[in-house]
Amino acid sequence: MTVSEQTLVPGAGRTAAPPRLGTVVMKFGGTSVGDPERIKRVAGRLVAAREAGARVVGVVSAMGRTTDELIGLAREVASRPDPRELDMLLSTGERISCALVAMAARELGHEAISLTGSQAGIITDSVHTKAKIVEVRATRINAALDRAQIVLVAGFQGMSATRDITTLGRGGSDTTAVALAAALGADACEIYTDVDGVFTADPRVVPDTRKLAAVTYAEMLELAAAGAKVLQLRSVEFARNHGVRLHVRSTFGDEPGTWVIEEDEHVERAAISGVTHTVEEAVYRVQGPTPAVLFPALAGAHVNVDTIIQTSSDVIVFSAPLEDRGTTAGVLDELGASWSERDDLGKVSIVGAGMKSHPGVAARTFTTLRDLRIEPQFISTSPIKIAFYVPHGEVEEAVRALHAAFELGSDTEVRRG
Amino acid sequence: MTVSEQTLVPGAGRTAAPPRLGTVVMKFGGTSVGDPERIKRVAGRLVAAREAGARVVGVVSAMGRTTDELIGLAREVASRPDPRELDMLLSTGERISCALVAMAARELGHEAISLTGSQAGIITDSVHTKAKIVEVRATRINAALDRAQIVLVAGFQGMSATRDITTLGRGGSDTTAVALAAALGADACEIYTDVDGVFTADPRVVPDTRKLAAVTYAEMLELAAAGAKVLQLRSVEFARNHGVRLHVRSTFGDEPGTWVIEEDEHVERAAISGVTHTVEEAVYRVQGPTPAVLFPALAGAHVNVDTIIQTSSDVIVFSAPLEDRGTTAGVLDELGASWSERDDLGKVSIVGAGMKSHPGVAARTFTTLRDLRIEPQFISTSPIKIAFYVPHGEVEEAVRALHAAFELGSDTEVRRG
Numbered sequence: 122m123t124v125s126e127q128t129l130v131p132g133a134g135r136t137a138a139p140p141r142l143g144t145v146v147m148k149f150g151g152t153s154v155g156d157p158e159r160i161k162r163v164a165g166r167l168v169a170a171r172e173a174g175a176r177v178v179g180v181v182s183a184m185g186r187t188t189d190e191l192i193g194l195a196r197e198v199a200s201r202p203d204p205r206e207l208d209m210l211l212s213t214g215e216r217i218s219c220a221l222v223a224m225a226a227r228e229l230g231h232e233a234i235s236l237t238g239s240q241a242g243i244i245t246d247s248v249h250t251k252a253k254i255v256e257v258r259a260t261r262i263n264a265a266l267d268r269a270q271i272v273l274v275a276g277f278q279g280m281s282a283t284r285d286i287t288t289l290g291r292g293g294s295d296t297t298a299v300a301l302a303a304a305l306g307a308d309a310c311e312i313y314t315d316v317d318g319v320f321t322a323d324p325r326v327v328p329d330t331r332k333l334a335a336v337t338y339a340e341m342l343e344l345a346a347a348g349a350k351v352l353q354l355r356s357v358e359f360a361r362n363h364g365v366r367l368h369v370r371s372t373f374g375d376e377p378g379t380w381v382i383e384e385d386e387h388v389e390r391a392a393i394s395g396v397t398h399t400v401e402e403a404v405y406r407v408q409g410p411t412p413a414v415l416f417p418a419l420a421g422a423h424v425n426v427d428t429i430i431q432t433s434s435d436v437i438v439f440s441a442p443l444e445d446r447g448t449t450a451g452v453l454d455e456l457g458a459s460w461s462e463r464d465d466l467g468k469v470s471i472v473g474a475g476m477k478s479h480p481g482v483a484a485r486t487f488t489t490l491r492d493l494r495i496e497p498q499f500i501s502t503s504p505i506k507i508a509f510y511v512p513h514g515e516v517e518e519a520v521r522a523l524h525a526a527f528e529l530g531s532d533t534e535v536r537r538g
Numbered sequence: 539m540t541v542s543e544q545t546l547v548p549g550a551g552r553t554a555a556p557p558r559l560g561t562v563v564m565k566f567g568g569t570s571v572g573d574p575e576r577i578k579r580v581a582g583r584l585v586a587a588r589e590a591g592a593r594v595v596g597v598v599s600a601m602g603r604t605t606d607e608l609i610g611l612a613r614e615v616a617s618r619p620d621p622r623e624l625d626m627l628l629s630t631g632e633r634i635s636c637a638l639v640a641m642a643a644r645e646l647g648h649e650a651i652s653l654t655g656s657q658a659g660i661i662t663d664s665v666h667t668k669a670k671i672v673e674v675r676a677t678r679i680n681a682a683l684d685r686a687q688i689v690l691v692a693g694f695q696g697m698s699a700t701r702d703i704t705t706l707g708r709g710g711s712d713t714t715a716v717a718l719a720a721a722l723g724a725d726a727c728e729i730y731t732d733v734d735g736v737f738t739a740d741p742r743v744v745p746d747t748r749k750l751a752a753v754t755y756a757e758m759l760e761l762a763a764a765g766a767k768v769l770q771l772r773s774v775e776f777a778r779n780h781g782v783r784l785h786v787r788s789t790f791g792d793e794p795g796t797w798v799i800e801e802d803e804h805v806e807r808a809a810i811s812g813v814t815h816t817v818e819e820a821v822y823r824v825q826g827p828t829p830a831v832l833f834p835a836l837a838g839a840h841v842n843v844d845t846i847i848q849t850s851s852d853v854i855v856f857s858a859p860l861e862d863r864g865t866t867a868g869v870l871d872e873l874g875a876s877w878s879e880r881d882d883l884g885k886v887s888i889v890g891a892g893m894k895s896h897p898g899v900a901a902r903t904f905t906t907l908r909d910l911r912i913e914p915q916f917i918s919t920s921p922i923k924i925a926f927y928v929p930h931g932e933v934e935e936a937v938r939a940l941h942a943a944f945e946l947g948s949d950t951e952v953r954r955g
Contacts, residue, residue, distance in 0.1 A: 157614035164615075191634065197574035198581070199641040206644070209652050210637035213630035217608065220627035224616040227623070234627050240701060284657060284678075 144192065144266070144307040148180040148276065148298035152315040153372035154198060154218045155185040158308060164225035164233075166313070167271050171231055176266045178305065180276045180298040181222055183214025204249035207474045208278070208288045211250075212238065215275035236261065237374065238278035238286070245279035245287045250422045252287035254279060254296065254359075257304035265282065266305075287449040292353030299356045301524050303363035310365050312352060317371045319344065319351055321529035323397045324422075326517045329530035331396060335380040337474045340394045343506040346427060347397040347470035355379065379464030384474055392479035393471055393527040400467040400513055402440040405449065405500065409458040412437060422452050423479055428468070428501045428508065438467065440500055440510075466498065467516035470508040471523060477504050482527075489526040495519055561683070561724040565597040565693065565715035569732040571635045572602040572788035574701040580789065581642035581650075584688050586598070588648055593683045595722065597693045597715040598639055600631025616946055619685055621666035625695070625705045626669075632692035632711065640690045650688040653678065655695035655703075662704045663697035668840050670702035671696060671713065671776075674721035683722075691718060705741070709770030716773045720780035727782050729769060734788045735795030736761065736768055738812045738946035743934045746947035750811060752797040754891045757811050758784075760923040763844060764814040764887035774798065801891055809896035815937050817884040817930055819844060819857040821916065822866065826875040829854060835873055839865050845918045845925065851938070855916055857885065857927075864877065883915065884933035887925040887941060894921050899944075906943045913935055 147170065149163050163181070171177045191210050195202040202210075219235040226233035242258030247463065265272045276294025281287050289296050295312060302310035319341070320330040336344065338339050338361035345354040351369055360367050372380025396498065409511065412429075415437060424445045430438040442451050453460045476482050486507055490497055495518070497509035511519055524530065564587065566580050581600070588594045608627050612619040619627075643650035659675030660789040662663025682689045693711025698704050706713050712729060716764050719727035737747040753761070755778035768786055776796065777784050791828070824832065829846075832854060841862045847855040858866050860881065862899040870877045893899050903924050907914055912935070914926035928936055941947065 157611060160615050194574060194634075194638060195641055198577050198638050199645040202641045203644050206637045206650075209654075210634055211638075213633050215629050216626055216926050217611075220623045221615050223626075224612055224619045224623045228616040233623075235623055237626075237703075286654075452707060480563045483609055 129491065142454070143174055144176040144178070144305050146180060146298050146302040146305065146307045146310045147180045147313060149182065149222075149292060149313045149372060150315065151170040151185055151187070152296070153313050154181050154183075154222065155219075159372075160184075160221050161168075161225045161228075163313075164222050164229060166372075167222070167226055167233075167273075168229045171269075171271050176305075177271045178262060178266070179219070179222060179271065179273045180274060180294055180301065181215060181218045182276050183211075184218045184221075185216040185252040187217070189460075205285055207334065207452045208249045208286050211288050212275070212278040212286045215277050219273040221409045223271075226271050226273075230270060231271055235272060235273040235275070236264050237275050238297065239280035239284075240302070241272075241274040242275075243279035243300065245281055245289070247281040247283060247285065247287065248423065249285075251290045252279060252281065254289070254300045257300050259301070259304045259435045262301070262305065265303065290355075294470055295353040295356035296359055297365070299359045299365050302365045303359070307365070309368050310360065311368045312371060313370060316350060316351060317374065317376065318369050319381075319395070322520055322524045326398070326520050327396075327524045327530075330524070331529060331531040332351050333379050334377070335382055336394050338381060339384065339505055340472050340474050341381045343470065343503065344395060344397055347468065347472065347506070347508060349400060350407040352381075361527050376505070388430040390475075392482055393473035393529060394475075395473075395529065396469065396471050396520050396523045396527070398467055398469045398516050400445050400516060402466075402468060403443050403446055403449070404438065404440045404463045404466050404510060405453070405460055406438070406463075407437045407453060407458050407460040408435055409460075410437075410456045414456065415458070418452050418456055419449065422448050424449050424452065428499065430499050430501055433481055433505055435444070463513070465513055466510040467513050467517060468508055468510050469497075469519050471525070471527070472506045476506070481509055485526055486523060488521060490524050491524055493518060553909060560591055561593040561595070561722050563595045563597060563715050563719040563722065563724045563727045564640075564730060565711060565728065566599065566730045566789060567711070567732065568599040568602055568604070570730050571598050571600075571639065574638070576789075577635070577638050578642045578645075579603075581639050581646060583691075583789075584639070584643055584650075585646045586817075588686075588688050592936050593722075594688045595679060595718055596636070596688065596690045596725070597622055597711055597718065598632060598638060598690060599693050599711040600628075600637045601635045601638075604631040604634070611935050623673065625666045625669075625703050628705050629692070629695040629703045632694050636690040636692045639818055640688075643688050643690075647791070648688055649686060650690060651682050652690040652692070653682075654692050655714065656697035656701075656873070658689075658691045658718070659915070660691075660696035660717065662698055664698035664700060664702065664704065666702075666704055668707040669696060669698065671706070671717045674909065676718070676721045679718070679722065698953050702937045706772075709773070711774035712770040714775055716776045716784070717779070719782045720776070725924060726785050727777065728785045728787060729791040730787060731768060732789065733768060734793065735786050736798075736812070739814065739937055739941045740892070742811075742940045743815070743937050744947075747941070748946060748948040750796050752799055753811055754801045755798060756801065756922055757889050757891050758798045760887065760889040760920065761812060762926060764816060764885065764889065764923070766839045769798070810890035810946060811890045811892075812890075812946065813886065813888050813937050813940045813944070815884055815886045815933050817933060818860050819883075819885055820860050820863055820866070821855065821883050821927060822870070822877055823880075824854045824870060824875050824877040825852055825855070826877075827854075831873065832875070835869050836866065839869050841866050841869065843927055846915065847916050847918055856916045857916075882930055883927040884930050885925055885927050886914075886936050886940070887923055888944070889923045891922050893923075900924055902943055903940060906939050910935060910939055 223235040244256040245252035367381035661673040662669035668953040784798035
């Protein structure tokens with residue numbers, strides 16, 4: 122079947138390929154495979170799922186800081202490493218870890234096989250370092266599953282039509298896992314990570330955060346976009362579009378984590394699911410080009426524009442990741458724009474699918490901020506989100522106050538299913 | 539064209555594909571690409587060859603001790619790592635270094651592209667960790683060379699008919715380079731290494747060794763088999779069978795090294811080219827199985843038997859690499875042989891294509907040893923070699939005395955073309 126990031130038909134994957142009983146895709150991040158002992162533990166998890174009767178596909182990221190180390194090497198030999206060569210280089214990290222996990226699973230007495238992105242049939246476009254999956258040809262995976270093998274797939278990578286190795290960008294292993302889950306009609310895509318699930322706020326900032334049993338795709342999208350790093354934004358979009366049920370949970374424990382599901386599967390709705398924040402965006406104020414010129418140019422340069430706020434007829438304000446700063450500046454200069462940039466602002470977002478039916482969320486948000494004498498800038502909203510920018514120094518105070526104001530803490534009533 | 543390690547037709551490669559003017563394959567070992575600075579230097583060499591007008595193919599090994607580190611990781615997760623998974627793991631080392639060299643060449647302003655063994659069209663059998671090349675489909679390399687790109691190929695690896703990644707065994711990058719040189723009809727295959735060429739003896743043992751300007755394939759085969767580590771045995775066989783001219787030289791200097799060529803290209807012949815030695819073999823004494831049973835069984839287990847000496851009608855003595863010790867023992871036990879093993883013997887070999895026409899080499903060898911009161915054991919000869927085993931402690935003394943006896947030192951007359 123064709124599972125494309127471009128095919129935005131909600132639930133299409135489910136309709137086209139009814140889930141086979143007992144297929145599970147289990148994805149493990151870099152920390153989870155950070156050393157030989159952890160690799161063995163991951164193998165143990167895969168083997169346990171296989172012994173419970175499931176058809177098991179494991180997707181693994183590169184060990185620990187491998188990717189950063191490889192990027193460091195590239196920068197030592199070239200000032201601007203060629204993207205195609207960077208993909209050849211970076212794709213090795215996941216190949217190493219998936220081969221090691223396969224060996225460790227075999228050591229436990231189970232048949233296991235590792236596949237590169239290309240061998241796993243993950244076909245992408247040819248935008249090196251930020252490729253998008255256009256198709257998953259799962260023939261080889263299915264054949265191995267039919268032989269009762271545990272299949273390990275190198276995350277984060279694929280192959281373009283010209284048979285070049287591509288990578289999917291930071292966090293791309295999540296997208297690999299979801300794409301495979303969709304293509305295989307898996308019952309669940311389990312995302313194993315170093316946190317226990319999705320929390321009502323960043324536990325480093327708010328002491329009494331609570332783990333959410335479930336969030337909707339829409340909430341997870343807003344949370345991911347707002348800086349909650351537990352899942353890559355694209356993988357959540359992909360999961361929603363193909364009806365893949367995600368389960369975010371800890372590699373190091375057995376408790377259930379957080380399910381990411383359709384809204385209609387949710388029994389009870391609270392107004393707010395979480396308060397999240399990020400300080401990794403720059404805010405641009407641009408005069409000159411129209412939105413119809415500006416945003417296609419930024420998209421063409423693969424800048425992931427986040428918030429867009431048109432404050433007057435000729436001024437556009439938008440935010441974009443700090444890491445895309447050089448590219449963004451290049452695009453703006455090329456368009457002859459008059460522009461300025463602020464990197465001293467952080468974004469705070471209040472997210473909740475129940476917001477639609479609970480009036481007064483905006484009111485409570487802004488009275489809370491007023492009481493703290495914090496003045497929000499560049500406010501942006503969606504049906505399930507209120508976001509605003511404040512100076513870096515006020516971000517954590519705002520998060521803590523709003524978390525308390527909406528009674529999200531663990532000592533308050535648990536209102537989620 | 540088909541360039542197979544199995545097709546043992548001398549010079550076949552040359553006849554089938556006349557050399558294109560100016561194609562050169564340059565192979566760099568692990569030490570040569572050991573760190574970013576060295577990688578840049580390798581890129582500089584490739585670029586210089588390209589600027590001189592050549593069609594340039596670079597073959598690189600894994601950086602420094604990468605392969606050993608990866609093997610170490612494998613052993614931490616599995617007591618007997620699966621060979622297929624080991625190949626998936628180990629092949630990443632060369633991919634890393636060839637991507638980095640390609641980046642560094644681009645940094646110098648030249649188009650460059652890296653290819654995995656599979657992308658380079660290196661098709662092997664499916665004997666994981668010791669695969670043999672069965673075919674080189676050089677379409678993609680030729681297309682890149684036609685676009686004036688410098689082509690980097692990951693050494694040591696290929697792809698089997700089942701599209702699994704294979705590796706060619708220790709030193710396999712030499713074989714990759716020779717196979718590509720044959721398939722491309724290259725004018726030369728330059729093997730860059732951390733020594734200046736082929737010497738009359740190991741410089742660590744003999745102080746006044748001399749670099750040889752040229753040796754024949756046959757001499758190089760005996761030298762490689764006898765422990766001179768500058769070239770992998772298989773790559774020399776492959777070069778001879780396909781008429782590939784090898785040039786062994788230093789990565790760190792510009793002086794010519796040692797050419798490995800046909801005997802008829804050699805103008806002058808000295809009796810002896812070199813004295814070499816190894817202490818990395820075990821000697822087995824076997825009773826029970828006949829040679830017709832024993833050696834096929836060892837070959838089937840991929841044990842590279844070196845010297846074979848039949849001392850009596852029912853005793854077989856042979857040597858094999860220390861690293862194949864476990865496998866060898868397994869085969870012998872399986873055959874129900876009664877056997878013993880010695881690992882305290884080293885082999886000394888005197889090699890020279892001129893030996894055939896210079897009588898008295900054997901006589902001088904054994905009188906030299908007698909004067910030292912060294913008693914050679916398990917003597918074995920070929921038309922261009924005399925080899926014998928002595929206890930480890932006597933190896934270096936024997937090498938030094940024979941090197942002097944045959945006047946091979948740098949202070950003696952240089953008699954080679």
